[in-house]
Amino acid sequence: MTLSTSHHIREQFEHCLAVIRHASVEILLLLNVHASEGKDPRWFLEQLDSARLALGGWGAVAKKLNLNDAEMSEFTLQLRLLQQRVPQYESGQDVSENQLIAAMRFVTALEHLRLQQPLLTYSTELAPGSELQQQQAHKQVRAIELMIKGLIQQAWPDQVRLNNHLKTLFNADRVRRWLKLGEINDVLSGMMFSELAQMLVDKKEFSRYYASLFSDPSMLTLLVEPRKTLQTFLDDIRQIRNNITVQKTLSSAQIQLLDNYYVQIARPVQRAFEEGRTRVNPAGFMAVDASELHTFWEKAQKMDRVTGGDLFEVRDTIEKPTQRAPR
Numbered sequence: 001m002t003l004s005t006s007h008h009i010r011e012q013f014e015h016c017l018a019v020i021r022h023a024s025v026e027i028l029l030l031l032n033v034h035a036s037e038g039k040d041p042r043w044f045l046e047q048l049d050s051a052r053l054a055l056g057g058w059g060a061v062a063k064k065l066n067l068n069d070a071e072m073s074e075f076t077l078q079l080r081l082l083q084q085r086v087p088q089y090e091s092g093q094d095v096s097e098n099q100l101i102a103a104m105r106f107v108t109a110l111e112h113l114r115l116q117q118p119l120l121t122y123s124t125e126l127a128p129g130s131e132l133q134q135q136q137a138h139k140q141v142r143a144i145e146l147m148i149k150g151l152i153q154q155a156w157p158d159q160v161r162l163n164n165h166l167k168t169l170f171n172a173d174r175v176r177r178w179l180k181l182g183e184i185n186d187v188l189s190g191m192m193f194s195e196l197a198q199m200l201v202d203k204k205e206f207s208r209y210y211a212s213l214f215s216d217p218s219m220l221t222l223l224v225e226p227r228k229t230l231q232t233f234l235d236d237i238r239q240i241r242n243n244i245t246v247q248k249t250l251s252s253a254q255i256q257l258l259d260n261y262y263v264q265i266a267r268p269v270q271r272a273f274e275e276g277r278t279r280v281n282p283a284g285f286m287a288v289d290a291s292e293l294h295t296f297w298e299k300a301q302k303m304d305r306v307t308g309g310d311l312f313e314v315r316d317t318i319e320k321p322t323q324r325a326p327r
């Protein structure tokens with residue numbers, strides 16, 4: 001990491017922490033915990049825990065914050081991950097990319113919370129956004145999607161065998177639906193982003209076909225293993241992609257988070273391409289002109305309207321189709 005890069009990472013990180021401190025005071029006030037100023041993530045977690053005890057459980061906290069149970073546990077999980085990565089922080093300390101990602105992920109969790117609970121008005125802007133940054137984000141999501149498709153096609157070059165493989169993984173009905181939704185003889189074009197991502201990060205599929213392409217010791221290390229990290233990143237990208245398909249402007253936190261994710265996912269594949277271990281070239285996908293980019297997102301929006309949106313999270317393993325009940 002160069003000096004200017006580490007300085008930039010530290011600057012972004014300190015900005016995230018300032019946002020989190022400011023938001024924590026407002027959130028705690030809503031939970032009847034009065035604090036004159038916000039401190040580090042560990043302190044925030046401790047205060048939330050006090051609020052939980054005073055209110056009689058996480059259910060009561062969730063109610064005040066307008067979150068459902070799943071959203072509440074996701075929120076506390078993100079905060080825990082951040083405080084594990086950053087137990088204490090003194091200004092000017094060195095910051096790792098993982099610490100920055102954990103902080104940015106929590107800022108996007110704060111954005112979601114503010115969306116659910118209109119009484120919260122804190123700001124989460126990390127930098128002034130530009131049209132150029134929005135376009136770059138659109139390119140990155142497209143490139144990641146095409147990269148996943150490319151890797152699956154490389155593992156399954158024969159369409160018939162791919163269709164049969166998908167039938168065993170998912171089920172024949174879903175494969176028929178994808179073939180109907182997609183372009184002729186291209187089952188992958190009928191699949192949603194979460195379904196494509198699921199193909200990549202499923203435990204068996206990943207170890208069999210893709211693990212060697214992501215074996216870069218400096219990338220995808222936020223969680224215990226690269227596959228788990230990739231799964232988490234792709235689920236966050238799914239949500240960012242959903243915002244793009246409904247033509248929502250991405251927040252500066254989403255743009256910066258995506259920027260970090262793109263590097264972590266594309267760099268190992270780019271290296272594999274340069275070493276001749278894959279035909280998938282991420283840099284080639286990024287070299288896209290405005291009209292091609294527009295066509296891609298127009299198609300994605302159309303698909304989104306037909307399917308009703310990509311609402312399913314990218315899980316750890318593909319759920320095997322259950323045996324049909326006898327008639």
